[in-house]
Amino acid sequence: MSIRAAELLDWYDREHRDLPWRHPEAGAWKILVSEYMLQQTPVARVLPIWLEWVARWPTPSATAAASAADVLRAWGKLGYPRRAKRLHECARVIADDYGDVVPDDVEALLTLPGVGSYTARAIACFAYQQSVPVVDTNVRRVVARAVDGLADAGPPSTTRDLAAVAVLLPDDSTAPRFSAALMELGAIVCAARSPKCGLCPLSHCAWRAAGYPPATTPPKRGQAYAGTDRQVRGRLLDVLRGSQKPVTRAQLDIVWLTDTAQRDRALDSLLVDGLVEQTADGRFALAGEGDG
DNA sequence: GATACGTGGGA
DNA sequence: TTCCCAAGTAT
Helix, strand or coil, X not given: CCCXXXXXXXXXXXXXXXXXXXXXXXXXXXXXXXXXXXXXXXXXXXXXHHHHHHHHCCCHHHHHHCCHHHHHHHHXXXXXCHHHHHHHHHHHHHHHHCCCCCCCCHHHHHXXXXXXXXXXXXXXXXXXXXXXXXXXXXXXHHHHHHCCCCCCCCCCCHHHHHHHHHCCCCCCCCHHHHHHHHHHHHHHCCCCCCCCHHHCCCCCCHHHHCCCCCCCCCCCCCCCCCCCHHHHHHHHHHHHHCCCCCECHHHHHCCCCCCHHHHHHHHHHHHHCCCEEEXXXXXXXECCXXXX
């Protein structure tokens, strides 16, 4: 079963959320910033950070001129702070190598730090109106249901997923809106947890036609967060974000008392990732503190 | 292909 | 309260 573009586009025009990075005046850089922030992070949490961010650093060169520490602080508790570091590095590359203009071709975009298959195509599509497939988790789920009649998407495969969406893409200038609509439908109607099929505009959904069969593969258990290195890293970084001055080892140690080996490992990984630096006197600070 | 990588809100 | 999961990327 396929997806009728007209149904999807009409629904999108009626029901889509008014998100600022979708406004025509946003421009490629601010769209790029939104894409980094939206990687694995809900719109509601991104919105306030994005608004402050693009007002403060409206261009790649403005972003590149900021210190890494300021960038990490502005990122706040959005999560996965390596994204902030990569965004900062990306800004420098675009400022230095691309004349402060976000490149418009997928191949060049893919060379930027933090830009993978999804983000490269999202920028080409939404910032430059190119008819390239854009595949995120929402799109994969909508296609799995509406086209394949399955409750959930199978394991991701970039090659396979791109090909599946490519055949659905309208062969005209509506392609970018079609991709945005696919993502929007997955986000607010064809949701993972409780799909609102009563509100779905698609009159030909294979999953519905099959009587909404449940997933056949057992749900994969995501790893617990409590007690992981990720949680320890988060705690350590939170201390560093909150201090304008370098902190002592003891100030970091108190955030994780239960497993000192794990705490040491977490701190070391932050140093390796370049998110944290050690000062000459042995204290610790956010990377690039004092730069810019 | 599997795994590491933050955080917080809703069911 | 616990569990799920949210516009992925890099290794």
